[in-house]
Amino acid sequence: MWVRADRDRCVSGGRCMAATSEVFDQDDDGLVVLLTPTPAPDQEELVRRAAHNCPARAITIREDPAPA
Amino acid sequence: MDTTTTSPNDQLFAYPEDRRCPWQPSPGYQDLGERGPLHRVRLWDGHTIWMVTGHPQARRLLSDPRMSADRAREDFPVILPRFEADIFKPLALIGFDPPEHEAQRRLVAPAFTLKRVRALRPEVEELAGRLADDMLRKGPPADLVRDYALPIPSTVISRLLGVPYEEHEFFETESAGLLQAKSPAEAEAAGQALWDYLDRLLAAKQRDPGGEGLLNRLAEEANREDGLARDDLLRIALTLLLGGHDTTSQMIALGTVTLLEHPDQLAALRADPDILPAVVEELLRMVSVTDLSGVRVATEDIEIDGVVIRAGEGVLVSSSMVNRDAGVFPRPYEFDAHRTARGEAASDRQHLTFGFGIHQCVGQNLARMELEVAFRVLFERIPGLRLSVPLDELPARRGSTMQGVHALPVEW
Numbered sequence: 005m006w007v008r009a010d011r012d013r014c015v016s017g018g019r020c021m022a023a024t025s026e027v028f029d030q031d032d033d034g035l036v037v038l039l040t041p042t043p044a045p046d047q048e049e050l051v052r053r054a055a056h057n058c059p060a061r062a063i064t065i066r067e068d069p070a071p072a
Numbered sequence: 073m074d075t076t077t078t079s080p081n082d083q084l085f086a087y088p089e090d091r092r093c094p095w096q097p098s099p100g101y102q103d104l105g106e107r108g109p110l111h112r113v114r115l116w117d118g119h120t121i122w123m124v125t126g127h128p129q130a131r132r133l134l135s136d137p138r139m140s141a142d143r144a145r146e147d148f149p150v151i152l153p154r155f156e157a158d159i160f161k162p163l164a165l166i167g168f169d170p171p172e173h174e175a176q177r178r179l180v181a182p183a184f185t186l187k188r189v190r191a192l193r194p195e196v197e198e199l200a201g202r203l204a205d206d207m208l209r210k211g212p213p214a215d216l217v218r219d220y221a222l223p224i225p226s227t228v229i230s231r232l233l234g235v236p237y238e239e240h241e242f243f244e245t246e247s248a249g250l251l252q253a254k255s256p257a258e259a260e261a262a263g264q265a266l267w268d269y270l271d272r273l274l275a276a277k278q279r280d281p282g283g284e285g286l287l288n289r290l291a292e293e294a295n296r297e298d299g300l301a302r303d304d305l306l307r308i309a310l311t312l313l314l315g316g317h318d319t320t321s322q323m324i325a326l327g328t329v330t331l332l333e334h335p336d337q338l339a340a341l342r343a344d345p346d347i348l349p350a351v352v353e354e355l356l357r358m359v360s361v362t363d364l365s366g367v368r369v370a371t372e373d374i375e376i377d378g379v380v381i382r383a384g385e386g387v388l389v390s391s392s393m394v395n396r397d398a399g400v401f402p403r404p405y406e407f408d409a410h411r412t413a414r415g416e417a418a419s420d421r422q423h424l425t426f427g428f429g430i431h432q433c434v435g436q437n438l439a440r441m442e443l444e445v446a447f448r449v450l451f452e453r454i455p456g457l458r459l460s461v462p463l464d465e466l467p468a469r470r471g472s473t474m475q476g477v478h479a480l481p482v483e484w
Contacts, residue, residue: 015174015430016181018437034181057422059432061135 005048006066007055009038013062020054020063027051028063036062084114087123087151087388088363088473094466095330095358096405097392101125105393110379113388121149121386127397127424129376130365130389134429139368139387141431143167148369149386151473156256159263164307166431173430175300176308179293180434183232183286189437192228196442199227200449208453212483213460221324221480222317224446228438229316233309234285235273243269247314251474263310270309274302286312312435319361320439322476324446327355329466329480330407331447332459337409342451350412352443357423358407360392363473365424366431395423456484 007027009020016034020027027047029037043051055063089098097105104111109126124130133139142148143161150156162168165176182188203223207214214220226244230237246269249262270287277283277291290309293299331338331351341351366389374381381387396404400421401411412421426433433439450457459466460483467478 015177015432016185016434017432018184018186021186022437030185030187032182032185033178034185059135059428060430 005043005051006068007038007041007043007051008064009036010062010064011035013060015060015062017059019057019059023054023057024050028054084112084120085123087113087115087121088471090470091468091475094326094463094468094475094477095333095407097360097363097390097396101390101393102396105396109377109397115149115151116153117150119149119386121388122381123393124387124389125393125397126377127394127400130394130424131428132376133368133374133381133387134366134389134424134427134431136374136429137170138370138372138374139429140169140371141167141173141366141368142169145369147384147386149367149388151364151367151388152471153255154250154253154259157253157259157263159250159260159267159310162304162307164304164311165434166311170430172304176304177430177434179289179300180286180308180312183289184434184438186437189441192438193441193445195231196224196228196445197449200224200445201453204449204453214482216328216480216482217321217325217477218479220450221328221446222321224324225317225320225439225442228442229313232286232316232438233312234277234283234287235270235313239269243313244317247318251314251318252469252472254471266310266313267306270306270313274306274309315433316435316438318474318476320442322474323356323359323361323439323443325477325480326359326361326475327352327443327447328450328457328482329459329463329477330355330358331451332457333463334407337407338451340409341447345448347409348444348448349440351409352440352447353412353423354407354409355443356425356440357395357401357411359475360395360423360425361475362425363390363392363475365389365391365394365427366429389424389427391423391425391427395425454484457482458484 014036018030021030024047027039027043029039031037055065085100089100091098105125109129111123112120113123114120143163203220207219226240227237246262246265250259253259277288278294290305294302294305368387370381370383370385372383398404426436460481469476
């Protein structure tokens with residue numbers, strides 16, 4: 005899985021970080037900070053949930069595996 | 073405005089309709105929800121508007137940039153008479169479209185990050201504990217709204233904004249007056265009093281910059297030559313002051329009622345305190361305290377599920393009903409303390425009580441934390457808590473979309 009987080013779209017809801025703080029963080033302005041573009045397998049479901057619940061549609065995921 | 077409908081206007085459902093049960097939508101909403109996701113309903117002023125009761129449709133519409141939140145638009149629906157008041161027309165944050173909305177939101181968002189909210193938690197725990205102890209010391213009966221549910225969010229938003237809490241009675245009374253006004257004139261009077269109050273506070277902070285609190289941040293912005301207009305900054309302060317205490321306090325009150333009236337679910341929570349965050353989500357879903365996930369007006373024709381919402385037509389999203397879309401929430405009218413915990417793996421079980429799209433509540437993480445603390449402390453310190461009047465005698469707010477009780481008599 006590949007993840008992208010668009011800080012221009014981000015409205016600082018913090019739902020992504022609430023879903024998993026291993027992949028998403030918030031900076032002091034409240035904007036999303038992506039901690040890793042290739043989350044560990046045990047994080048994938050949480051990342052899907054974060055993307056689904058992002059009110060600003062700022063998180064996009066690609067389900068194909070990252071190149072080794 | 074185009075009010076073309078398939079049925080005569082006066083036969084349409086008249087929105088809003090009062091609840092008969094504090095945590096369930098009115099029978100009229102439930103009937104609509106059974107008929108499909110989108111409905112034409114009639115407002116107090118005779119205009120018709122789309123009411124959305126379907127969860128996927130609500131998500132799509134609330135995140136569609138062709139739907140405007142601009143309350144200053146001529147065609148923006150006026151849900152209740154009070155919203156005709158000028159004070160509500162350019163309501164900051166929730167009543168603006170991009171790019172103004174982004175400029176306003178980015179100014180306030182830093183105060184509401186998860187880290188800031190988590191750092192505030194011990195203070196809120198101490199506050200809730202003190203209020204519960206005061207109730208115990210005075211002895212039963214108590215008014216849970218006045219003694220507990222209101223002072224928690226009211227103190228917290230005062231501190232976040234930098235408004236002196238000693239003046240809480242003033243801003244609580246005027247806020248209630250504004251949010252429950254029956255006429256535009258009543259709303260205007262209460263709104264003006266709050267406006268003048270915030271105006272004086274902002275001016276004082278502009279003269280004496282520095283210090284903590286969002287008002288100080290707004291004062292810095294007001295002192296900048298290229299900053300946002302001062303009136304817009306005052307509107308932001310007003311929106312946060314209103315949004316920061318009324319909804320959360322009523323959510324604490326009605327959430328408590330819901331828990332007390334579902335002793336098996338309350339017992340499940342007592343048996344496993346770790347499910348508290350999930351219980352809070354389920355209470356937010358059930359109670360849907362604002363009953364509106366959002367009001368918008370279409371700026372272009374928008375086709376959704378074979379229906380065309382025409383440019384200029386208004387849309388209201390009913391949170392209580394989209395939160396009961398059976399396709400998303402099985403047994404939707406049931407309060408199930410374990411629902412969210414079970415849905416952990418499913419990514420589509422999010423209630424829309426805080427709205428969706430770019431206008432989703434900026435204070436939602438703060439609200440969740442306040443609710444978790446409020447319920448935990450209340451039921452730990454006063455385990456024998458019960459209502460002192462029958463459910464149907466609670467003094468409920470009427471004729472509004474904001475749910476609530478004027479008082480919540482309890483004993484133990």
